Amino acid sequence: MADRKEDHLIEDDPTPLYFQLFNEIGIIEQLTRAIFEEHLPDGFLVSHFAVVNSLVRVRDGRTPLELARAFQVPKTTMTHTLSGLEKHGLIEMRPNPRDGRSKQVWLTKNGDIFRENAIRGLVPAFAEFAEKFPPDVVTGIVPILAEMREYLDAARD
Amino acid sequence: MADRKEDHLIEDDPTPLYFQLFNEIGIIEQLTRAIFEEHLPDGFLVSHFAVVNSLVRVRDGRTPLELARAFQVPKTTMTHTLSGLEKHGLIEMRPNPRDGRSKQVWLTKNGDIFRENAIRGLVPAFAEFAEKFPPDVVTGIVPILAEMREYLDAARD
DNA sequence: TTGATTAAGTTCGATATCGAACTATATAAT
DNA sequence: ATTATATAGTTCGATATCGAACTTAATCAA
Structure with a gap:
């Protein structure tokens, strides 16, 4: 029979552990978003960068609704995020030839330049972070985080 | 001399890895916040719960500014978050006896009940999550996340 | 075809976040 | 003591997020 300490441990309420997990994640998100936006030109948010980046990394020509889902x-x-990008000339909205209700979002040359500059601006911050948390440490946790993200995403009915 | 593959690996640009780390964290935050708020009474946000929870877990009687910093x-x-909590009778604002400019935030009985109900409502969601990600897995990554949070917090000038 | 339903995108209204400016009080300097 | 400066909290204005309702076009049914 296990000793009392062990009994206590296995029966201990795990709720605070999960609270802590999501709390740490929430704080990291808040801090990194602030750092991120410090390195973007004034008036641009992470949401702007994320869309532009996705247009390069995945593909442009997608519809606003596809992007909203992504x-x-x-x-x-x-709609709001795209209108900001369009106003700054980073994207172009064209009619969707396959659906008269719909549009397509295309990256402009300036959009591409914006993305490259943004990434260049962020690399130093990453480099500093990487000194403290080298790639192998990050590689150790990213797969679990990705699994959690997938699970939570799927659980979202 | 290391072979080419290895050379490639150690010289490979780690930037995408760090992008992915913060991206996964951002998505998890977004999804868990939505889940969290689904389980709170209408009109309450995570920010409301977080403050009430802190008043219990740390202590009440702190000033608005102390809470803002926390x-x-x-x-x-x-100010805005506290006014919502006060309007719902979950906290009481009293003058700070040590400083005429300042106030103190005290939890009310209803605030305590609100917190207990909120936690009770969240436990099932955690339990489901815990089936897929048991405590030992979470324990494996929480310390690293906590370290990252501390580092980023300290780096914030 | 014609009419009903569904879907893409926008507009509108409500609220959260946040910086700048303001008010009232405390602290520091002389 | 008087004056200057700094601090706690609020108010105000700008913008982001998001649901409801709307417009227009596509699809489905008869």
Whole structure:
């Protein structure tokens, strides 16, 4: 029979552990978003960069609704984000030839330059972080985080 | 001399790895916040719960500014959050006997009940999550996340 | 076809976040 | 003591997020 300490440990309420997990994640998100936005030109948010980056990394020509789903934001939010990008000339909205209700989002030359500058601006911050948390440490936790993200995403009905 | 593959690996640009880290964290935050708020009474946000929880877990009687610093939000945001909590009778604002400019935030009985109900409502969601990600897995990554949080917090000038 | 339903995107209204400016009080300097 | 400076909190204005309702076009049914 296990001793009392062990009994206590296995029966201990795990709730605070999960609270801590999501709390740490929430704080890191808040801090990194602030750092991120410090390194973007004035008036640009992470949401702007994320969309532009996705247009390069995945592909452009997607519809606003596809982008809204990719980022899991309401389509009204995506309308707003895209209008900001369009106003700054980083994207072009064209009619969707396959659907008269729809549009396509295309990256402009300036959009591409914006992304490259943004990434260049961020690399030093990453480098500093990487000194303290080298790639192998990050590689150790990213797969679990990705699993959690997938699980939570799927659980979202 | 290391072979080419290895050379490639050690010289490989780690930037995408760090992008992914913060991206996964950002998505998890977004999804868990949504889940969290689904389980709170209508009109309450994570920020409300977080403050009430802190008043129990740390202590009440702290000033709005102390709370703003604890959550790393501008004091104007804390004013807004506290006014919502006060309007619902979950906290009481009293003058600070040590400083005529300042106030103290005290939890009410209803605030305590609110917190207990909120936690009770969240436990099932945690339990489901815990089936897929048992405590030992979470224990494996929380310390690193906590270290990252501390580092980023300290780096914030 | 014609009419009904569904879907893409926008507009509108409500609220959260946050910086700048303001008010009132405390602290420091002389 | 008087004056200058700094601090706690609020108010105000700008913008982001997001749901509801709306417009227009596509699809489905008869």
